[in-house]
Amino acid sequence: MGLTSHKVLALAAALTVASFVATIWLWPRLARRSGPAITGRIGLLLATQVALFVTVGLMANNSFLFYASWADLFGREQAPGVVVDHAAGGKDVRVVGERRMDVPGGSRREAGGRIQQIVIRGRKSKIASSAYVYLPPEYFRSVYAKRTFPAAVVLTGYPGTAENLVKGLRYPKTAYDQVRTGRMRPMVLVMLRPTVAPPRDTECVDVPGGPQTETFFADDVPAALRSSYRLGAGPRSLGFIGDSTGGYCALKLAIHHPKVYGAAVGLSAYYRAAEDPTTGDLFHGSVGRRHHADLLWSLTHGPAPRTSLLVTTSRHGEQNYRSTQQFLDAVRAPTRASSITLKSGGHNFNTWRREIPASLIWLSSRLTGR
Incomplete structure (x- = not known):
């Protein structure tokens, strides 16, 4: 059974309950002051505490996917990285794996779609990044054989993993459910992390003399x-959605490149590039580059982009509530803005899972696939 298996979590929870019951049941028999009795009490308390710690740890890992497998947890994951040939004529997208959807009839592509693991090679940026692509069932049906589809680039926060978008935030399953119930149109999802030059957080900026991350997402990925x-x-065939750092990147790409991205969603986004030890020197002292990475500055000093933007926040639990209101106030035509404001919700997966269904429906309504 895998580390993220629900069976493992259920077994750990059952052991915790059993340890607690055993402690209550056996405690009177171990109430004496003898050495064996004291050792027994210590053993029962220790077993209960360890079982509880393991259960809570498994629950947290299943929610946030800190570790994907037992090998990953114990440091035995030694699989080498994928080397991508940048020679002229190489493929820009290389499929390295495929999995089926865990839905009824998922063994057939026409019923469940497919999730492909790919490597994207950037010709301009010289960046290569792994990703997951969700292809909906309609993509494989003969009636849609000559149809083009809309797509959305989906980004995690920093540091994040693309796997979090598949398992933790459940983007493919959510999109599948929304299409099946008629709430949105079929859409291809391309799931990546913004950390294209690990471990550095480049904030989707073209760093002077460094990673050209904005170019990668604006030119190479599309x-x-x-x-x-x-x-x-x-442009109305391609959208962008992300959480936290990914949300900032999504909004920035749509504002700076409206002819590429016709709509973007920022889940718990912030509105100017972070500058801290994880980012290093992003701007090399250039005031112009720093302004360019400030979304409020871009909206108030630059031309209004012809794109649609959706931002999310919470009145209690999020630190971006006030800045989100300032961002919405700065939007002017032809830019269109929408928002989701929860009463409460933190900067976490649970909050984003509450916002993703409505966000995908909104994004689908803004994209045409042509």
Whole structure:
């Protein structure tokens, strides 16, 4: 059984309950002051505490996916990274794996769609990044054979893993459910993390003399995807959605590149690039580059982009509530803005899972696939 298996979590919870019951049941028999009795009491308390700690740890890991497997947890995951050839003529998207969806009829692509693990090669940025692509069931049906689909780039926060978007935030399953119930149109999802030059947090910035992350997402990713999948060619065929750092990146790409991304969603986003030890020197002293990475500055000093933006926040639990109101106040036509404001919700997976269904429906309504 895998580390993230529900069976493992259920077994740990059952052992915790059993340890607690055993402690209550046996405690009177171990109430004496003899050495064996004292040792027994210590053993019962220790077993209960360890079982409880393991259960809570498994629950936290299942929610946030800190570790994907037992090998990963114990440091035995030694699989080498994928080397991508940047020679001229190489493929921009290389499929390295495929999995089926855990839905009824998921063994057939026409019923459940597919999740492909890929590597995207950036021709301009010279960045290579792994990703997951969710292809909906409609993509494989003959009636849609000549149809192009809308797509959304999906980003995690920093540091994050693309696996979190599949298992933790359940983007493919959510999209599948929304299409099945008629709330949204079929859409391809391309799931990545913003950390394209690990361990550095580049904040989706083109760093002078460093990683050209904005170029990767603005130029390379759209070109690579359209060369490999049946996606529309216009800006209203491509959207962007992300949480935290990924949300900041999503909004920034749509504001700076409205001819590429016709809509973007920022879940718990912030609105200017972070500058801390994880980012290093992003701007090399350039005031212009720092302003460019400030979304409020871009909206108030630059031309209003023809794109649609959705931002989310919470009145209690999020630190971006006030800045989100300032961001919405700064939007002017032809930019269109929408928002989701929860009464309470923290900067975490549980909050984002509450917002993702409505966000995907909104994004689908803004994209045409042409």
